[in-house]
Amino acid sequence: MKLSIVESLARIPMAEWNRLAGDNPFISHAFLSALEDHQSIGNGTQWEPRYVVGYQNGQLVAAVPMYLKHDSWGEFVFDWAWASAYERHGLAYYPKLVIAAPYTPVPGPRLLLAERNDSQAAAEIIEYILAYAEREQVSSLHCLFLDTFDNQQLDQPALMARSDTQYHWLNHDYETFDDFLAQLSSRHRKKIKRERRRITEADISVTLLHGDEISDEQWHHFYRFHRKTYLKRGHQTPFTIDFFREIGRTMAANIVMVCAQKNGQAVAAALNFVNSEALYGRYWGCRDDYHSLHFEVCYYRAIDYCIAQRLKRFEAGAQGEHKLVRGFYPTTTHSRHWIAHPGFRDAIQKAVNYESQDLARYQAMLSRYLPYKQQPT
Template sequence: MNGIRFLDGLSGIAPSDWDAMVPDGNPFVSHAFLAGMEAQGCLREDYGWRPYHLAIFDGERIVAAAPTYLKGNSHGEFVFDWSWAAAWERAGGDYYPKLLVASPYSPVPGPRLLVRPGADADALRRQLTAALVAEADRLGLSSVHANFLPETDLDAFDERWLARADYQFHWHNRGYADFDDFLAALTAKKRKNIRQERGYAQASGLTLEMRGGDTLGDAEWRQIHALYELTFDMKGNHAALTSRFFRHLGHAMGANVQVAMARDEHDIVAMALFLRGGDTLYGRYWGASVEVSGLHFELCYYRGIEYAIREGLARVEPGAQGEHKLARGFLPTLTHSRHYIAHDGFRRAVAEALVAEARHREAYRAELLTHSPYANR
């Protein structure tokens, strides 16, 4: 008989048992990433995060799970429901806490309903979504949200869950031989602009390189984290990820962490941190203490594209938002989320809002594609 449990952390689950349920080695739902956030001080209740992971056991063997959190706010999610929360609280309800199935601080599409290979995958995924609804109802919560879902997870959500979608900008490898081969697929104007941006960065006098996490020492990780913090400080935001977590990623994931960096003699003055999983390179964090024309694009985009071509990866996903990515070869790609709203009347109101949102979204995509950087659209 399968047993459903909610766990207050992943420390009691063997990394090999958890990772056996992660398809394609997706780094953002790996044990190293999720448990590392818990152990290294990134997830705290005063930040709005309380681990509450859903797991299904066959005896003492974990066979299915969903990385789940009790959330006291909507920070660090990137599927924005602030307006829903405000409407519900104006009506006298408590929107928080809510249940969230996600990878914290990571607007990255990937598996959320994890199942051990060989198990009855479809049935277990449906059992996971049913258990989330039942737990929200038992606790009297307003809602459950599952963000950045892959298409393989979608059929597990029944009609009680509202469908929502958005677009990110992803780069797709069309079998390019090298970076120049990629440039050849673009319009002449976009090709010229990218070469100009790369030229600015390369003429800056800084040393540009891309390094694996297993080659970086603790002092270098401290510099990298300081640049990440500086970016948040400049925008008046809080940098939730700790220096200990950055070093943990380098030690635990090794070469699956890649850092594109710029050095001024011995000091790292700009960096973009990537994680690799399966056939995809994921761009995550950026920071710089200097202003150099083209440097952000060189480290965050072009170095990642070069790496993906060299390694034969299918995609580069550089994160959320940013129409400026379109001109640099990143095309709008659909992302998915599902939402269970406990109150029937509020669910209907949200459903109506999502219909209008979908119309605007598709009009936005159509407009974007008229500006495709590729010569053959």
């Protein structure tokens, strides 16, 4: 296999890339190309593409979405403390290399292989990437939100393991939302029913649209709400409205928007992505604050959709302990990290070891607060 670096997805035919990427929407050619087309990633941004590609007999047989990063925004595996420690010691933490779906804390494949379980090809790619990292003299390499296969392949001494917690809703073959509620304790069941009633009592209507059903006006409302969410946190969104319009066209089958209206006016919207197995909640925003509207638009309508479409799970994004009492299970996510500096490598490894112990205790505690009467089978 001949491996090399490509700095734009425009140089890789869509069909060839997607044949390796499968149906994960966040590493699809359409999603990554839209990010490039609208300057969310690319040369001159904080995410400079360094796609690893592997060819055999003239055919693309391997690829990796890798980026040269100049900060740590949009990664959701937090290493700000590591960067600060480097700075205090007069060392440069940036640039670094990141293997990830940009701005997207969704676990999935990162070593894209023609034969998904080809451990030999995976080992060859990992060796190439580590050599590239050393040659480019970056401070570090970070492989984020790995699926099970990739995490196993990256299990080697040079790459320290790190874990975190997300909250995923699992579909235990429910036929209706009430079937799901029936699995919860009385207190939690009543709480969710009350939250859903509040939306009706506020005279708010909620509709669900797929990508090809979303009008330009609805994209405009969504984007206005989305920007407001970022501004509340003191940040600008990394996306343009044209980015969303493009994926609405090119990824229509993967887009599910939940829209809320009151008195004929748009008041909130949430954008989800879907594939054959799961629904992924990604972006949300609202015009005004209404009691329980976030839960209805972002969680309960999404659960309704998963049940109706018989999807296995709903991943509602990073963090959020409030999801636990609404039936979301604490779920471990995995990343791997290579640190070039020997002294910092040892120090960070010790910190990650302590972090891992704390995470195990934290997840054990969380499991005691699940709202289910008993674990569904």
